[in-house]
Amino acid sequence: MKSLPGYESFPFEHTSNDLRIEHTVYRAGNGPAIIIMHELPGMVKETLELAKRLQTAGFTTYLPLFFGPPGRSASIPSMLGYTVRLCISREFYMLKKNKTSPIVDWLRALCRLAHEECGGKGVGAIGMCLTGSFAIPLMLEPSMIAPVISQPSLPGCVFGSRQSREACKRSLDFSPDDLEHAKHRCATEGLKIRGFKFSHDIIAPQQRFERLKQEFGESFVPFVIDSGPENPHGYNTASHAVFTVHYSHKEGTPTREAMDRLLDFYSKRLK
Known part of the structure; x- marks a missing residue:
């Protein structure tokens, strides 16, 4: 278990449907709890x-470490290596449509622990890239009251005919039952789901946000950053990671506005 300066670390284990899952979790700060679910290529320095x-x-x-060492720099070789491992993992469903990955139940248990330890109104979460949509099925856990999705990339749409790949872009990586439960909570509890992405990100297709808007209506509040050709802020059309690798903290940039909106959402929901 590698230490991180300023963080407490602990192993966290949970068994669901006969699948035992254990990962190291890094905890720091004071106040209401937020679960940060890292993306590929791992818990990089920008995640921290x-x-x-x-x-x-x-x-x-609370930062669960799903793979790789914490705090390293992003690299293409490591990302490719982790992608291969994830494709055969029992914890993550990389290509399955309308199915909730087993790791989500482990994350629900972590939400319960975080709420017990930190108290307050409830817990927030943010998923990014391969964990991008996980905050929605986490809403089966009653303590989850501030779900955020950022550049959701699953299910991956890389195989099949052109028609099937296009249809895949509207698909979700959680079950219909989990979707209906999240919609019910939004309707009965007034919960909101915040979403963030770059407009021309082909890894997190715009059609997926359109599907979520169709399902959740006003309960889904997206913030899409223009990354099209000749956009005024000079973003590459391949820009992907809103809050980490492609983030700029410079005042007046769209990613800084996204951060301000994120902090405002968590403050209003959790404090």
Whole structure:
């Protein structure tokens, strides 16, 4: 278990449907709990910078480590290696449509622990890339009251005919039952789901946000950053990671506005 300066770390285990899952969790900060679910290529230094901003804003962050060492720099070789491992993992469903990955139940248990430890109204979460939509099925856990999705990339739409790949872009990576439960909570409890992405991100297709808007209506509040050709802020059309690798903290940039909206959402929901 590798240590991180300023963080407590602990192993967290949970068994669901005969699948035992254990990962190290890194905890820091004070205040209401927020679960940060890292993306490919791992818990990189930019992920820790996001966590630090949330800690400074008055939150306790819980960072489960799904793969790789924490705090390393992003690299293409490591990302490719982890992708291969994830494709055969029993914890993550990389290509299955309308099915909730087993790791989500482990994350629900982590939400319960975080709420017990930090108290308050409830727990927030943010998923990114391969964990992008996980905050929605996490809403089966009653303590989850501030779900955020960022550049959701699953299910991956890389195989099949052109028609099937296009249809896949509207698909979700959680079960219909989990979808209906989340919709029910939004309708009966007034919960909101915040979403963030770059407009031309082909890994997190725009059609997926359109599907979520169709399902949740006004309960889904998207913020889409223009990354099209000749956009005024000079974003590459391949820009993907809103809060980490492609984030700029410079005042007046769209990613800084996204961060301000994120912090405002968590403050209003959790404090």
